[in-house]
Amino acid sequence: MSPLRSAAIALGAAAIAGCGPKELVPPQVGPKLTVTSTSTQDSAPKEELRMVPAEAYMRTYLALFGGLAPLEVQKRARGGDGAQLFDTWDDYFSSLGFPDYRIDMPRSQQTNALMVATFERLGVALCDRAVEHDLKAKPPVSERVVFAFDEAAGPAPLDRAAFESRFDVLHRTFLAYPVKLAPTERAARFFKLYGDVHARHAKAGGKARFSPDEAAWASVCYGLVRHPEFHLY
């Protein structure tokens, strides 16, 4: 082997040896980080609240009140009892914020006073029919669509604790979270509403189709199905 060839082989072997696995760096415990300041996580929304698209809250109405088709809900809400609780969806198309392509009317991007009025009209119809189904007809709790709790045993209104446990069921249904996570005054406000309506109907002496307790729960339902948290996100 010539000296030149030997030198080339030695150089090649050295180069191959240089491509071998690197030495592992042994793990080390670093110095402890010192806390210089603390701040709470900013979880605030970064843009204005928006309206849930009309199709989304309409679908939610249908799901909440029994999972029925729109025409079926219309039929039930109108009823055959001359109560005039509701007309047809078509009458409220534009005021509910839907686009109406028949007359080139665009989708409403904001709520307005008329929309708020229509929400009330619709909410009253749906809640009243739900009270008739759940509280008047008294099916088993498992078959109730909205008021999935036992009603008051006697003519007296519920006390605060009994009210709140039932209100929590409705709060979770409509606003999707427990009432204990809501602003603290909410339960008190709705309890006052429940009590006021109960007292008003008890005083009126049963002129309305609802008993005082049924009317009071209907009002609580109106308040939740029209709540700002229901329509905005």
Added chain:
Amino acid sequence: MQRRTFLKSLLLAGMPMRVLADTAAPAGEFFVFIHAAGGWDVTLWADPRNEKKGIIHPAATDNTDPSQVRHWVDAPMEDGARTFQLVKARSGAVFGPGIGGLLDVSDRITVVNGLAMNTVSHPDGSAFSATGRHLVGGRSPAPSIDTMVANELGREQMFPTVSVAFPSSYVGDGLDRRVVPLTVGQIGSVSRSLARTELYDADADRDEVTALLSQEANDLASRSAYPDVLRGVGLQMESLRRMLGSKLSDAFSADALRKAHPQFNYKGRFHGASSVNAAFAVDAMKRNVVRCVSFSLGGFDTHNTNYRTHAQLLQETMDLVAILLKSFDDTPHPTLVGKKLADHTHIVMVSDFCRTPQINQQGGRDHYPNNSALVVSPRFKGGLVFGKSDPEQLLPAKVKKFIDGERAIAPPDLLATFLSSFHVNPRKYMRDGEVVPELLKA
């Protein structure tokens, strides 16, 4: 300084002093905005043409049915068909036969011709006429005139703006949530939304719920980093309480309105149903519950043989406005003693654009980027026709020297002038447009 900012400052410097003076906005004014949807033929009323000239083919008996058009008087045309004679008004202005009932009040109307539209698209033309801006990405980038006026003069009114299929838009900063237009397809649907039955619950029950929700909205607003929408909902809840407390469903019931205002032509071939909107305007203004009523009158998009009745359609439109004006004349102002509603009510009528000067192969007219507008306002010069189109092509013609040079008038100029007549600085809402003092009373 950017070029646009510079031009704006020049423009503001050129505005009449009374526009910029810190004058309190007037109270007790009412507004009606009408949109002639589809694009009207201005050669039949505001900018009349009865000669074949250039590309202009006037309305004539071979394309128009003049039998029910009251002001149509035959005039000869060279090819055997008969066109119309120009209609001369008391004011000296000249109109086409579609002027209808407005001829009798021609000294009170202001007509603006030769409005440069730069569009032949329905949505864009409607938005441009109502807002002074073209659509951006299919959406209106500016508030419409009814929203602007309501924001300035109608915030405290129960219904700042009721918009019946008008191209209303609520866009931009500095707008009060209360002035979001109450947009409906027909006026009767408002009464349905306000109807309540007493069989299950009482007014007091529902009112307490609404008061609670108003409180909830305000409380959530006080906790929110972005409270405006929630505050707006709170205000709207309060508006609802006032609306329901005032028992207004009659003001919105189509049947009740027809009975209360029989002067309108509810059996009209074209606008019979829409006449209820005009009746609503009179009724709601008389009750002082609304500030602006805006509505659309349809049927103007006459591309084919439906053009034969376009003159009748215009006549019925102008008749409706004339009856509306007469109704305002006959109605006392709800708050200003000794005044009529007409003294403080302002009507603006616009359309998407006008129709081609040529008759197409189907016997109709297509879209054309010129336009006219009508204003009936005690603050505008009556009996005035301002602006012009060229004699051979009906395109907008230069009318005066604006701050950006000599040019035709355009919708932003008209809207800016309208706003300025109420001491509102148009720049607060509008990017473009220059006040045209020639349109305003001294």
